Amino acid sequence: MRVxxxxxxxxxxxxxxxxxQQESDIEAIFDAADGFQAxxxxxxxxxxxxxxxxxxxxISGLEVxxxxxxxxxxxxxxxxxxxxxxxxxxxxxxxxxxKPYDQARLQRAVQRVRERLQRAALPAxxxxxxxxxxxxxxxxxxxxxxxxxxxxxxxxxxxxxxxIDWIExxxxxxALHTADGQPLLRQTLTALLEKLGPAFVRCHRRAAVRCDRIxxxxxxxxxxxxxxxxxxxxxxxxxxxxxxxxxxxx
Amino acid sequence: MPSRNTRILIAAWLLFWALMITVELQDYIHSxxxxxxxxxxxxxxxxxxxxxxxxxxxxxxxxxDYMLVSPPRWFSLQMxxxxxxxxxxxxxxxxxxxxxxxxxxxxxxxxxxPDVFLYESIKLSLFFTIFMVVLFGVLSYQALxxxxxxxxxxxxLMREMQxxxxxxxxxxxxxxxxxxxxxxxxxxNVEKADATLIQLADVLRATLDISEQHETTLAxxxxxxxxxxxxxxxxxAERVEIDWIIDVRSEVCKVPVMSLxxxxxxxxxxxxxxxxxxxxxxxxxxxxxxxxxxxxxDDLGILAPSEGESKGIxxxxxxxxxxxxxxxxxxxTLTQLTPAGVRAEMRLPCxx
Numbered sequence: 001m002r003v004x005x006x007x008x009x010x011x012x013x014x015x016x017x018x019x020x021q022q023e024s025d026i027e028a029i030f031d032a033a034d035g036f037q038a039x040x041x042x043x044x045x046x047x048x049x050x051x052x053x054x055x056x057x058x059i060s061g062l063e064v065x066x067x068x069x070x071x072x073x074x075x076x077x078x079x080x081x082x083x084x085x086x087x088x089x090x091x092x093x094x095x096x097x098x099k100p101y102d103q104a105r106l107q108r109a110v111q112r113v114r115e116r117l118q119r120a121a122l123p124a125x126x127x128x129x130x131x132x133x134x135x136x137x138x139x140x141x142x143x144x145x146x147x148x149x150x151x152x153x154x155x156x157x158x159x160x161x162x163x164i165d166w167i168e169x170x171x172x173x174x175a176l177h178t179a180d181g182q183p184l185l186r187q188t189l190t191a192l193l194e195k196l197g198p199a200f201v202r203c204h205r206r207a208a209v210r211c212d213r214i215x216x217x218x219x220x221x222x223x224x225x226x227x228x229x230x231x232x233x234x235x236x237x238x239x240x241x242x243x244x245x246x247x248x249x250x
Numbered sequence: 251m252p253s254r255n256t257r258i259l260i261a262a263w264l265l266f267w268a269l270m271i272t273v274e275l276q277d278y279i280h281s282x283x284x285x286x287x288x289x290x291x292x293x294x295x296x297x298x299x300x301x302x303x304x305x306x307x308x309x310x311x312x313x314x315d316y317m318l319v320s321p322p323r324w325f326s327l328q329m330x331x332x333x334x335x336x337x338x339x340x341x342x343x344x345x346x347x348x349x350x351x352x353x354x355x356x357x358x359x360x361x362x363x364p365d366v367f368l369y370e371s372i373k374l375s376l377f378f379t380i381f382m383v384v385l386f387g388v389l390s391y392q393a394l395x396x397x398x399x400x401x402x403x404x405x406x407l408m409r410e411m412q413x414x415x416x417x418x419x420x421x422x423x424x425x426x427x428x429x430x431x432x433x434x435x436x437x438x439n440v441e442k443a444d445a446t447l448i449q450l451a452d453v454l455r456a457t458l459d460i461s462e463q464h465e466t467t468l469a470x471x472x473x474x475x476x477x478x479x480x481x482x483x484x485x486x487a488e489r490v491e492i493d494w495i496i497d498v499r500s501e502v503c504k505v506p507v508m509s510l511x512x513x514x515x516x517x518x519x520x521x522x523x524x525x526x527x528x529x530x531x532x533x534x535x536x537x538x539x540x541x542x543x544x545x546x547x548d549d550l551g552i553l554a555p556s557e558g559e560s561k562g563i564x565x566x567x568x569x570x571x572x573x574x575x576x577x578x579x580x581x582x583t584l585t586q587l588t589p590a591g592v593r594a595e596m597r598l599p600c601x602x
Binding site: 008009010011012014015018033034036055057058080081098099100101 | 422423425426427429430431432433434435437438484485486487488489523524525526
């Protein structure tokens with residue numbers, strides 16, 4: 001098992017490292033002091049699980065979780081006081097630890113990770129299909145995802161969520177259409193939309209749009225249509241999502 | 251529009267002189283006088299000149315009102331002006347009377363000048379002394395009211411600060427992260443873990459303290475703030491560096507309780523915890539020309555434009571408490587430094 005510790009406080013990282021070193025099946029432990037370092041380490045070190053602090057400078061742990069490229073590592077949140085925020089937040093969240101925690105509690109979390117890893121090793125359904133987002137919207141009200149981290153060609157940059165006009169799937173990626181570029185994020189549209197909350201609405205099998213960017217709905221043949229955005233962009237809007245779009249902007 | 255109190259004082263003053271004129275008039279009629287304007291002119295001229303002189307004195311000596319707390323000093327200062335009254339009062343009053351008589355084609359007869367001076371000076375001295383006693387009473391009463399008002403305000407602000415700290419500021423994040431730090435330190439350095447626990451306890455004790463005390467010495471406040479700083483420096487080991495430049499003479503100065511630590515806490519909350527780079531903080535305290543200055547500078551903070559005047563309830567409450575304790579002489583300001591950083595500066599009067 002490969003582990004990445006992400007925490008901005010050195011003693012907190014040291015403590016996790018000291019306790020994790022005592023587990024025999026952990027082959028490598030890496031650490032990162034913030035979200036940017038975390039994404040860089042993930043690309044290089046390919047950890048199976050993150051021990052992820054929530055309150056960190058510039059990029060919160062929840063924003064790191066929302067930015068993880070597929071296939072995403074599992075997450076054990078480690079936090080002082082945000083237990084309400086992380087309960088059932090993310091399909092990849094296996095457990096959460098409340099600081100300060102003892103060795104026995106950490107071992108239980110590691111055991112859960114082990115079980116999840118074994119299940120994933122079987123040819124059974126992928127781990128991230130299950131786990132509906134119970135209470136996700138309440139969490140987002142408390143801790144909205146305001147920014148995503150995107151690593152492209154070894155450079156990690158921040159994309160503000162309120163600068164995204166619309167989102168389009170492109171093979172294994174989603175393209176985030178902003179005023180200055182279309183960065184790619186290796187995620188599914190469904191998983192991303194769950195994390196971004198009600199500011200975005202799905203308008204097509206392959207597209208979603210930020211509700212407050214819609215200028216008007218243009219109807220084409222057979223009930224299909226297009227959305228004209230303030231930016232002038234046109235986004236496909238298919239019949240089965242049309243009602244949802246109308247409801248979202250009403 | 252003058253205040254209610256001022257209007258009452260003016261009315262009392264006019265009534266007093268009306269009384270004086272009436273008495274003089276009655277006395278004049280009693281002794282067989284017929285020209286009723288004579289006594290009115292005599293007392294009227296005295297009244298006007300006395301009013302002008304006393305107003306001038308008030309204006310010049312208002313800034314010594316702080317001496318009211320030691321009446322002998324205040325009285326001797328006021329009485330020092332009396333000889334001037336002897337010299338100035340009689341010539342002006344008699345000049346007015348002579349002039350008015352002359353304009354109406356009459357001549358003003360009175361006692362020879364030495365007698366006039368003696369008589370007027372004795373009368374004036376009595377009058378002046380009585381006036382000062384009354385003035386002392388009025389001013390003391392006003393000061394008393396003001397003080398009571400200030401004390402009530404200070405009490406209210408104290409309660410507000412305590413309530414705020416109890417409900418908001420015992421930050422679970424601070425507490426649990428600090429405990430987690432200690433939990434790790436114990437395996438590395440028991441002495442350090444122990445020291446950190448004690449400092450954490452000091453911070454908690456100060457936070458939970460709801461005593462009646464408004465002020466404490468800077469030394470005590472510094473001890474609490476250093477304790478908080480040590481806990482935070484353990485947590486953010488690589489991300490913060492704090493320099494303390496404290497003039498020892500300033501440590502006896504009285505400062506509002508919980509004034510320094512919240513300012514440092516602000517820097518951690520808004521800058522150290524939000525930034526990935528290392529933040530350098532300098533805490534400076536010195537006392538010069540009767541004023542204590544405590545200054546906290548960081549080198550990374552950014553003050554949002556609107557926040558300069560009212561950043562958070564903490565700074566607003568501290569500002570109000572300083573105002574209640576020291577009036578315009580106590581202040582706390584936040585300023586943006588260039589190229590980066592925020593300066594928090596507290597000033598208050600202190601004898602040193």
